[in-house]
Amino acid sequence: MPGGAQNWGTMMTDPTEDEDEALFQAAMTAARDAPPVVPAALMARVLGDAAAQQPRRWRLSALIGGWQGLGGLVAATCAGLWIGWSAPEGLPDPVVLMGGDAMAGSVAAFSSFGWDMEEG
Amino acid sequence: MARDADHSRSDDALLRLYAAGDPAAARALSGRLLPRVYAQALRLLSDPAEAEDVAQEAMMRLWRIAPKWRPGEAAVSTWLYRVTANLCVDRLRKRRTVGLGEVAEPVDPAPSAAARLQGAARQAALQDALDRLPVRQRQAVVLRHIEGLGTGEIAEIMQIGARAAESLTARGKRALTDLLAGRRAELGYDDDRSD
Numbered sequence: 001m002p003g004g005a006q007n008w009g010t011m012m013t014d015p016t017e018d019e020d021e022a023l024f025q026a027a028m029t030a031a032r033d034a035p036p037v038v039p040a041a042l043m044a045r046v047l048g049d050a051a052a053q054q055p056r057r058w059r060l061s062a063l064i065g066g067w068q069g070l071g072g073l074v075a076a077t078c079a080g081l082w083i084g085w086s087a088p089e090g091l092p093d094p095v096v097l098m099g100g101d102a103m104a105g106s107v108a109a110f111s112s113f114g115w116d117m118e119e120g
Numbered sequence: 121m122a123r124d125a126d127h128s129r130s131d132d133a134l135l136r137l138y139a140a141g142d143p144a145a146a147r148a149l150s151g152r153l154l155p156r157v158y159a160q161a162l163r164l165l166s167d168p169a170e171a172e173d174v175a176q177e178a179m180m181r182l183w184r185i186a187p188k189w190r191p192g193e194a195a196v197s198t199w200l201y202r203v204t205a206n207l208c209v210d211r212l213r214k215r216r217t218v219g220l221g222e223v224a225e226p227v228d229p230a231p232s233a234a235a236r237l238q239g240a241a242r243q244a245a246l247q248d249a250l251d252r253l254p255v256r257q258r259q260a261v262v263l264r265h266i267e268g269l270g271t272g273e274i275a276e277i278m279q280i281g282a283r284a285a286e287s288l289t290a291r292g293k294r295a296l297t298d299l300l301a302g303r304r305a306e307l308g309y310d311d312d313r314s315d
Contacts, residue, residue, distance in 0.1 A: 019301075020297050023301060024296065026307075027307060028265040032268070036171075038154050042175060043154060047150055050150065053186075055139055056141065
């Protein structure tokens, strides 16, 4: 640093080491107390980057209504499986419902194919 | 996510949440870490536009590493300080190279850049003094005396031994003290004391 830069006119004596230390500490404290403010545009860019880079593991669940939607979907799937599997009494036979008489006829044709004749 | 919940979570935990897709985690991490990254870059580069670029790039690297982050291996903030420091050093090296060939005058580290920093005369004077330190000393002093980090963390960030970090910090502090003493009137702390 040029020597002339230290001549501030009003300072006639060299500061002591203690004074220099106090000056250093005061400058550091001031710097800590007034940190630079992050520009809003920078924060927005950083958050935009974060969104673009974020793994999409949760995004599918968001599409179907979050975790509640996902839970509902799982419950409905399980209920459907159970109803189909257990065939509750009081409900009509789904095979008859689907095929009706035609299906019943094919069962009869199959049984009259000749197997019964062998018995006698 | 509630603000209080953010404060109670570690950087590691927030980074894990971010990697799991929690959008609030990015906001919490950015609010916590970006000011430190930006301040460090600004102190080292003394140029707001460059500091913004560096801060954005450092945070981008954090988002990218999040899915592979191994908790407990390093502190997130230490890792980020290191990335920022390396990006700043790269910029300063380039600045020096470009300065010789393309810029008519050497980069002026002083008032014009520093004054833009915050407008306050004290801040400008401090920044001007910091700019006059060798880069490694500047880094060490900023990390120790402004960011308040310990020697071990500074060593990790600067990728040197603890003793070297201590020595850099001490030399930087001595040099900065001398520079500030020469700017005592500008800094104006004597006025505060006499009041």
